[in-house]
Amino acid sequence: MNEDKRRQRTKMVTYPSGAVIPERDLGKSPVLECSHLGIEFGGLKAVEDFNLVLGRTEIAGLIGPNGAGKTTIFNLLTKVYQPTHGSVLIDGLDTQSMTVVDVSKAGVARTFQNIRLFGNMSVEDNVRIGLHNQIKYDMFTGIFRLPRYFSREKQQHEKAMELLDIFNMADLADAKAGSLPYGAQRRLEIVRALATNPKLLLLDEPAAGMNPHETEELMDNILRIRDSFQIAVLLIEHDMNLVMGICEGICVLNFGRVIAKGTPEEIQSNPVVIEAYLGKKKEAGQ
Template identity: 75%
Template sequence: MTERQEKQTRHSDTRMVPYPSKAIVPERDLNVAPILETHHLGIQFGGLKAVDDFNLIIGRSEIAGLIGPNGAGKTTVFNMLTKVYEPTEGSVIFDGKDMMGKSIVQASKLGIARTFQNIRLFNQMTVEENVRIGLHNQIKYTTATALLRLPNFWIKEHRQHKRALELLSIFGMEGMADVRAGSLPYGAQRRLEIVRALATGPKLLLLDEPAAGMNPHETEELMNTIARIRDEFNIAILLIEHDMSLVMGVCEGICVLNFGKVIAKGTAREIQNNPVVIEAYLGKQKEG
């Protein structure tokens, strides 16, 4: 067995890691298996170790935050979780299943959904069509049914239409269902990305800087919406954010990355007072 496989089997035996040293899982989730476990996850690009020894456990309905300065490797972690990159070391166990060797499409079908830092919408399609793409694997019918326009086609299309409007109403966007996605304002595009990700019926939602470019009022609205999404859909959410008010306001457990390594993990209060975290963001206090 390779060293990597050895490491994996060792850690798969000890699923529930003792708290609070390695994980912050909310009280309500203590008796259920966590939705995500990463063990010594790392990726190396040539000589550069972009992420090193990343351990994280996320509870089934937890809102977790991943913060750190720019270039710390947060989006790289997301890419490894969604299998855009294959990690060079460590393992990801999602919903009890080992994610090694899975493709992006398989990861999506297992229940991980994500938004992108630089918005990746389908610009030439309308808002509703973008959400319906999310519903692709939820409400299905075959191509033959579509070509012959059998009754199942009309039933499923209507169901998709209704579900899409339902999802859009989370952000109050049903009115712009027929607008071309590329012509939406920036904030609306970000929200559409979140709706599209939700449409895939995920168990874990990864949000990459959802509050980027939003004013304080919009950020507060977003905070409430995220909490509402977690309550209504009963999913876990992992956020990458730079806006501390959002992170401290809504995240139950926060993990801080710097230069690819975890430097702190804990609740909002613990992180706020952690000197290592402060140094990472603001630099060391000058002596004298």
């Protein structure tokens, strides 16, 4: 159903600053602006001079060989690591002095490459942790079960069920998160991230370990989430089918540096990218 929609390319436009964003996001302030972002680990430049501007509802991909620094960039954006150079603006706010929690409140949610669910808690409770900062009450209300406790808990329950319905997981609400099959755990991580009411969703290898059919479904779901929540998505992925299928802009990293940027078509035909992925062609005779 979404097959045609995916094929239909978004028109990308260039800002005066050189940033490229989808045409429909023109006139709205970008959700994420990184400029000259970099981090060094004891002299090793893990990420260097990383620039990225994301439109309000853009789906962008971050690709590159293993060890290129993709997850490091996610950790920089969410303040798990403190950048040694450059700045990150989320929705226009400088993240310089923010903590991981502040970034979450500012509207950035993420999933993890190696699934990090709350394994001993129920599926619903996992989502409710995501709602933690949206629907809350004080400790006194919680312990003494004041009326507000019940109304807030009900709100949380309804919201959690609504979110779980995105992936048709409402009937699994009482299951233990750790006992879910792998694919369902990946989906639950996305639901939990969505529960934090983000403006920008960071997906770290969402299709890892999925079969082609599940990946197709995931692609439709990512598009659907973007359309219904009107959020931007930045994803790291090795599955080129997914990246080329739904990403509007792609950024290729190698050894911590951006080696190419552009639309899927531009990236596919870029010699530098091909070299990074497949190695240098030997000159004849050498």
